[in-house]
Amino acid sequence: MERRPNARSGAVASAVSLRGAVVLLGGFPALAGADLEVVPGEVVLVRGPNGAGKSTLLHLCAGLLRLSGGHGDVLGCDLHADRAAVRRRVGLLGHDTALYGELSAAENLEVWARASRVAEADVPGALDRLGLPPRLRDVPTARLSAGQRRRVALAAIVVRRPELWLLDEPHAGLDSDGREIVDGLVAAAAAAGAAVVLASHETGPAGGLATGTVTMAGGTLSEGAQA
Amino acid sequence: MSAWRGLSLFVGDARLVAAKDLRIEWRARTTLGQVLPFALLVLVLFGFALDANRPTLRLATPGLLWMTVLFATVVAVQRSAAVESADGARRVLLLSGMAPAAAFAGKAAAVAMQLLVVEVLLVPGVVLLYDAEVESVPLVAATCIAATVGLAAAGSLLGAVVAGVRAHQTVLPILLLPVSAPVLIAATRAFADGFGTVAVEGWSWVGLLAGFAAANAVVGAVVYGPLLEEA
């Protein structure tokens, strides 16, 4: 069982390697034998209709779900044996924001930074990059708009500097300015050697960034862009 | 990683979680705005229910006070669990990679702080309303601390058991109140000694409360991880 991060081992090791992955949610096979390979520096777009299993796939890659069958390695960690070790090294943007509504954007990011043991000094910079105006940074996030909360959630990922970015519908709820910022972040992360998995149900402009596209349906993945 | 460094990381994470919960609580004012008025109201209503009979009230003071604290625990724990269930916020604890035991310690500590605030205001309340007299301040203070740590530990653990479940508001009291029976008995007895209403050995009851606190804190530290995963 290879558990060391193998970035230094010469050959390009995969950031995500799933083979026949099965995930059960309350007895329902949300993933029914999914195969996926993503190498560092790659941006993979996962396309598919609602209910195809895209969110489950991202949560599995984040080490948040138990693998019930098949194989899974993320960032060199076996998902059967040590999925908790993956979590610190991934950034996940889900449908929900994972923010505390009573805390402000700055406070939320400080909690994220201190809990993840990364520099708190990056917090203002991250909020700048997401274009959140300073006057909104000390307002409880519950009072922000959905798009603004999403920007804060993305800033939390920027602060964490993950090796694997998992973005579920990254353009949802964002204006064109916000979408450009996200595309910029994804390109920069990939250029810095991180792997990125984007999930989207639409043929949106996110496709422009992607170095590869896979189609998801019925809890399985297939190569290619055509649905 | 040395044991010392591991401990300081643990304490740091626990403090982070506790500070965050207390800040959220301060913003939402659940304890101050709802639990405290409720607790004081219960004291007044017990006064009516016991027919404003001073000797009876003085005798019943410790028990009424701790019943009230027990109800406050249920509310505080429910709120503490709800904070993590809302909007996927649990992912902060999971993805940070912090030790689940540290998260548990932090959440329990925040609940304990809130309960201590309630107790600090309830004790003068019974002195004023029920004519109670505090004979031994150290005994009363030690009882409060030991009982509160135990209630916060057991409560936070069982709060996590029902976190994210639709029926959590009804199930939590069913789980928490029976196992809290020793706290109710022991704290009531210790207070009876501290208030001078019954001649018992109050400090041995504090020892029992400390045992309850230690046992539940250890169980919580061990099993909080699996609960955080599954809920």
Place this chain on the structure above:
Amino acid sequence: MTPVGSLATPDEALVASYLGGPARTGSRFTFWLGLATLIGLAAVAALGLLAVPADDVQGDTVRIIFVHVPSALGAYAAFGLTALGSVMWLWRRSVWWDVTAHAGAEVGVLLCGLTLVTGMLWGRPTWGTYWEWGDVRLVTTLILFLVMVGYLSVRALGGDAASVATRAAVVGLVGAVNIPIVNRSVNWWANRTLHQQSSITDGKLEDLTLFTLFLAFVVAAMAICWMMMHRFRIGWLERQLQARDLHDALAARRAEANR
């Protein structure tokens, strides 16, 4: 459930991890065990109600111990199994132990309720009250009963089987840790236990009474085994049903891709 990466396809592996074990709740063994239990119960009833003489002190009420004492011990034994099963689920994720823990709690609640009812019925003529707060064992058993009811209410919450198992196991573990503390606290609190301490060993009981009590223990153990086996197999069959459904669900899920 162990990781099953080495098998060819994930669904075969998944199903294999569930399958095995009995396909029905009954077996030849449980049939004969059940029959023997029924005969035993009849024998205890006949001996206890007719043959055993009334006690010098307690009179006819002594007969209630043939139900009360075995069911009390059985309740604690069943909850011990639940506690052990809870630990084994949390530690090893053993489905077998999880099903055992659930079975133990259901059988335990039944026996615990029987203990409380018979205890109160005996208390009325003997102590002059149905409920005696000063009695440590009675109060502890009531708390145990409430904890187990809580355990079953968590079991009934529904949702993902593994999630429910973990939640319930924590309740089982918390109960197991706290019941001794409850006992200790009630003991100090009451400090005046009324309970019959050791009528069994202090030689006050007649030989025939002792024999009947011994027989009652054996029959109770048989009855508990019979109930546990059936309840365990129901739980196990439920798991098998889930596994069978899973097989179909996986196929149906994959078929969505070809639509």
